[in-house]
Amino acid sequence: MVRRWLGLLYVQVLIAIVLGVLVGAIWPATGAALKPLGDGFVKLIKLVIAPVVFCTVVHGIASVREASKVGRVGLKAILYFEVVSTFALAIGLIVAKVFRTGQGFNIDPSQLDARAVQGFTQKAQGDSLVAHLMGIIPDTFFEAFVNGDLLQVLFIAVLTGFAINALPERARVPVAHAVDQMAAIFFGIVGIVVKAAPVGAFGAMAFTIGQYGIGSLLRLGELVATFYITAALFVLLVLGSIARFCGFSILRFINYIREELLIVLGTSSSESVLPQIMRKMERLGCSPNVVGLTVPLGYSFNLDGTNIYMTLATMFLAYATNTPLTLGQELTILLVAMLTSKGASGVTGAGFITLAATLSVIPDIPIAALAVLIGIDKFMSECRALTNLIGNGVACVAISRWEGELHPEQLRSELARGPHSHIVDDAVPAPARGAAE
Secondary structure, three states, rough: OOHHOOOHHHHHHHHHHHHHHHHHHHHHHHHHHHHHHHHHHHHHHHHHHHHHHHHHHHHHOOOOOOOHHHHHHHHHHHHHHHHHHHHHHHHHHHHHHHHHHOOOOOOOHOOOOHHHHHHHHHOOOOOOHHHHHHHHOOOOHHHHHOOHHHHHHHHHHHHHHHHHHHHHHHHHHHHHHHHHHHHHHHHHHHHHHHHHHHHHHHHHHHHHHHHHHHHHHOOHHHHHHHHHHHHHHHHHHHHHHHHHHHOOOOHHHHHOOOOHHHHHHHHHHHHHHHHHHHHHHHHHHHHHHHHHHHHHHHHOOOHHHHHHHHHHHHHHHHOOOOOOHHHHHHHHHHHHHHHHHOOOOOOOOOOHHHHHHHHOOOOOOOHHHHHHHHHHHHHHHHHHHHHHHHHHHHHHHHHHHHHOOOHHHHHHHHHHHOOOOOOOHHHHOOOOOOOOO
């Protein structure tokens, strides 16, 4: 019995996280030195993210005979993402105003080390709407794969998918089938890489605790606790309501993707489970075409956890530095955050950069105040990534139902059975679906 449980990957990841915390707390220097283990695992996963997204999106578009259907699904996805993201931003803003998190800190920005946030503010500079839109277009076809920019990969994948879709039937079917076979190869690579998930989670958690210490979490525990509670309420109430409307329980859904959630908890990166979550959405009865388009798109446009963090952290810094904000400025924060959050990936640090970009439009809040968040951002990043993953999973089911391509019986039976196979099996490629699906 014990051997069977230890053979499950999510149990191994959970044990690795606990051991990582212990090593980081008892031997901080050793824990900090284990950072390459976590970084290496994330890099291995990111190695195949771009080709997996490219092949999946291309196949999803190319296998749909009616190109208008792709546009319809994309528009529904964007509409859903914007509505739910606005809820997330508004909830973060409301919670911050109700509890006035940060009030009483009386932080003097002149006493902070502005150099500590210089790297983040430099990356945030020039992140205007025009620059953001131009950044979606890569200089060359292969630059998107070299840089691993998910928005650029989506852009060229959509172009390629429509180009294949326009081919004569005798050419379209074999080309789309070949793309699907390439996707199977990359999913096979993922199946090999995820076996190292416990090692990656161990190294990442040991580094976090060893480098920043548990004390860094306690010193700003109020903000961390507020963020985690707000994110939990968002998942249970907002996403829970959407899930109930779609005919399933949010708690059962969370249990179903618990392996992926544990890996995200250990690596602070929702990208580390992108291929696996796509396979699980198909197992739940979502249409492969909808999954192939909405899940990768959601990783750039449906970042619920990042949205909550941005408004909550911005208001925290305003209260902490005794900076009064007008209603107009608060609404500006809301609107700007809707733009700056788009395209932020699930990798650690992206949320911090977008926060810097958001603060740049409210000069009343000193940008140097970001320095107080550096020590706890790693802990916040984990919650951002977890919330983003759950939100994208629920979005995929909701859009599949909206599109009329969800199998309710399969959804209910899969959730009732739970994660009957561990994450390695989820990463093993399914049989080719065919190009005429």
